[in-house]
Amino acid sequence: MESTDFLIVGAGIIGFAVARELRQRHPKASIVVLEKESDDEY
Numbered sequence: 001m002e003s004t005d006f007l008i009v010g011a012g013i014i015g016f017a018v019a020r021e022l023r024q025r026h027p028k029a030s031i032v033v034l035e036k037e038s039d040d041e042y
């Protein structure tokens with residue numbers, strides 16, 4: 001089973017902002033964003 005430090009469900013503005021903040025706070029952490037739609041708005 002694969003693992004990640006942070007899993008974010010939904011790549012809307014909130015998911016994107018959380019991912020960006022996590023990246024700044026935890027530069028070495030693995031972050032996965034799951035999005036059900038195929039379009040990548042951000």
Ligand SMILES: Cc1cc2nc3c(=O)[nH]c(=O)nc-3n(C[C@H](O)[C@H](O)[C@H](O)COP(=O)(O)OP(=O)(O)OC[C@H]3O[C@@H](n4cnc5c(N)ncnc54)[C@H](O)[C@@H]3O)c2cc1C
Pocket residue numbers: 009010011012013014015034035036037
């Ligand atoms: C018609 C309309 C017009 C709007 N116009 C404006 C505007 O002009 N200005 C403004 O400031 N705000 C506007 N808003 C509001 C704005 O869109 C929302 O406040 C903002 O997008 C909320 O961001 P969010 O990240 O919480 O949710 P969302 O943007 O809805 O993002 C959630 C994401 O999660 C994904 N998701 C959901 N369930 C799952 C799942 N089970 N698995 C994986 N992915 C999933 C969705 O596909 C989506 O991409 C508008 C909203 C609507 C509906």
